[in-house]
Structures are given as structure tokens and as C-alpha cells.
Amino acid sequence: MNTFVLEIFDDELPACAFYTVRWDDQSINETNRFFEKFNSDLKYTVYIQQLAIFLFESIGTDHGARDELFNRFENEVMGLPVQGKVKIETVFYHYPEFPLRLYALRLSEQLVILFNGGVKDGPTNQTSSLHMKWREACAFARRIIEAIQNEEIIIDHENRTITCSGNLNEYLL
Amino acid sequence: MNIYYKYQTMKNSAVRRILADTPDEVRREVRRNADIVVRVHELIAERGMTQLELATGMGKKPSEISKWLSGHHNFTLRSIAKLESELNETILHVPKRERYTNSVNVSCTMTVIRNDTKISYGQFIEAAPILKSPEKMIA
Numbered sequence: 437m438n439t440f441v442l443e444i445f446d447d448e449l450p451a452c453a454f455y456t457v458r459w460d461d462q463s464i465n466e467t468n469r470f471f472e473k474f475n476s477d478l479k480y481t482v483y484i485q486q487l488a489i490f491l492f493e494s495i496g497t498d499h500g501a502r503d504e505l506f507n508r509f510e511n512e513v514m515g516l517p518v519q520g521k522v523k524i525e526t527v528f529y530h531y532p533e534f535p536l537r538l539y540a541l542r543l544s545e546q547l548v549i550l551f552n553g554g555v556k557d558g559p560t561n562q563t564s565s566l567h568m569k570w571r572e573a574c575a576f577a578r579r580i581i582e583a584i585q586n587e588e589i590i591i592d593h594e595n596r597t598i599t600c601s602g603n604l605n606e607y608l609l
Numbered sequence: 610m611n612i613y614y615k616y617q618t619m620k621n622s623a624v625r626r627i628l629a630d631t632p633d634e635v636r637r638e639v640r641r642n643a644d645i646v647v648r649v650h651e652l653i654a655e656r657g658m659t660q661l662e663l664a665t666g667m668g669k670k671p672s673e674i675s676k677w678l679s680g681h682h683n684f685t686l687r688s689i690a691k692l693e694s695e696l697n698e699t700i701l702h703v704p705k706r707e708r709y710t711n712s713v714n715v716s717c718t719m720t721v722i723r724n725d726t727k728i729s730y731g732q733f734i735e736a737a738p739i740l741k742s743p744e745k746m747i748a
Contacts, residue, residue, distance in 0.1 A: 467624075468623045469643060472623040484627060488627045488628050489639040489640065493639070494640050498643065499643060502650075504646055505647070598661055
């Protein structure tokens with residue numbers, strides 16, 4: 437896997453701080469790539485607006501990353517190596533037949549790492565067109581969990597920050 | 610009072626643009642929907658109920674209640690009323706306009722909205738989030 441950067445997406449919302457990942461050779465992070473892609477497609481404009489409000493107002497401002505606002509697919513966990521038992525979750529807007537999925541690694545109710553996502557156009561992630569994004573999210577999450585376990589990066593849940601020895605705002609993983 | 614946040618400091622222009630372009634009705638629908646989901650889960654937890662017990666009390670199939678609570682249900686007034694009745698609590702509150710008259714017969718009307726304050730350690734505190742930079746919000 438190529439090198440990627442863990443960087444702040446938004447840390448000024450009162451209930452939850454969001455981080456994201458960016459490939460080291462890319463200028464745009466994966467979450468922004470997701471939002472830009474679907475915002476430019478008129479078919480998904482309303483959905484992307486709903487998802488943005490859900491993320492940054494309902495979760496980020498009102499409630500934090502509570503259990504009931506996330507959707508846990510156990511079959512997604514099974515795609516990962518057993519070591520680490522990483523749970524990749526889907527940011528899930530509570531509305532019937534919502535077509536978009538955005539993957540996330542929830543470290544706590546106050547700290548979430550957002551990845552990329554896509555359109556859920558099959559009964560499972562494995563059979564949807566977003567399969568590759570799911571696999572990619574799993575790989576990102578696995579590397580991040582390894583970095584946490586190895587103390588390459590330190591999670592400060594109280595202050596909602598991810599830090600490393602250099603105390604930088606972005607981390608190469 | 611409705612408070613809208615301007616995401617001027619958001620580092621991601623795409624999301625900032627999306628949030629700014631989102632119609633107010635969409636914003637309200639999404640937030641209200643999440644509020645209801647969180648509220649129902651809180652009430653169930655407070656009462657130590659299971660989804661099965663809730664379903665039995667409401668005369669519904671457990672699978673139907675599971676669907677409601679996992680987000681695959683578009684709440685209607687009827688479904689919210691059923692939940693309120695079974696949980697014996699208000700889930701959705703509609704503000705009421707009330708008239709007050711003081712001792713010198715000066716009267717005014719006020720719209721009473723709950724949940725703008727909450728009690729913490731015996732004191733009322735603002736429930737609305739306190740922003741690090743108040744200039745970022747507009748009323």
C-alpha cells in the first residue's frame with residue numbers, strides 16, 4: 437500500500453472532530469474527493485447535502501458519533517485480517533433507501549476518521565460498485581489501528597486530537 | 610432562535626460549499642430525523658427496555674420496530690405518536706405561543722421552546738453549543 441497522510445478534516449465542531457486520509461501524492465483528501473464527486477452529479481445532489489448536514493451538524497454539532505447514528509455491518513469487519521479487529525463503519529443517514537455510503541473509522545463518540553465511499557447499488561458492499569472503496573477503507577483503517585497500537589500516533593480522546601511525537605497536524609502512514 | 614453556522618474556517622471547500630447550498634428544509638429534516646432517532650434510543654435505554662418489549666407493548670412485530678430504530682423507516686406523526694404513547698414521553702415538541710401579563714398590566718407574548726437550556730449540576734446552562742469563535746455564527 438502506498439503512503440498516505442492522516443490529516444484534520446474538521447476539528448472545530450463542538451460534538452465531534454473529523455479526520456481524513458489523503459494519498460501522499462494527491463492534493464485532495466479522500467473525503468473531499470467523495471463529496472466533490474457526488475456533488476457534481478445532479479442525481480446525487482440532495483443526498484450529498486443530506487449526508488453533509490447529517491455528518492457536520494447532527495453528528496459534529498448536535499450528538500457526536502453515537503452508536504445509533506452509525507451503521508455497523510459485521511460482514512465488513514470480516515473482510516479484514518483478524519489481527520486488530522478493525523471495525524469499518526458506514527456513516528449512515530437514517531432514511532429509507534439512502535443510496536450513498538461513506539466509510540469511517542470511529543475511534544470514539546468525539547473522534548471519527550472519514551474515508552471515501554460510493555453508491556450502494558448491490559445487496560452487499562462486496563457486490564456493489566463501491567467494493568474497491570470499501571477495501572481501500574479497510575486498508576486505511578488497518579494501518580491506522582496498527583499505528584495506534586505501535587504508538588506511532590496517539591489518540592487523545594479528551595481533547596479529540598490525534599498526535600505524534602512531532603506534534604504535527606498531519607501524519608504520514 | 611435558529612442558529613446557522615457559517616463554515617468559513619472549514620478547511621474543505623467542497624463541504625463548505627455543499628453546506629452553504631443546502632436548502633433550509635433539508636437541513637431541518639436531517640437534523641430532526643437524527644434528533645428523533647437519538648431521543649427514542651435514549652428513552653428505551655432509560656427505561657431499561659428491549660426492542661422486543663417495545664414491540665410487544667406497541668402491538669408490532671419485533672422486526673418492524675427494529676426497522677424503525679435502525680433508520681429504515683420514514684417517521685410519520687402516527688409512528689411518533691405510537692412511540693410517545695408506549696414510552697410515555699414527548700419525542701417531538703411543538704413550541705406554543707403564550708401571553709404573559711406583569712404586575713402593571715403590560716402584556717407580551719412569548720414562544721416557549723423547550724430544550725434551549727438544560728440543567729447541569731443544579732444550574733441551567735445553555736444547551737446550544739458554545740462556539741470557539743462567536744463571530745462565525747449569524748443569527
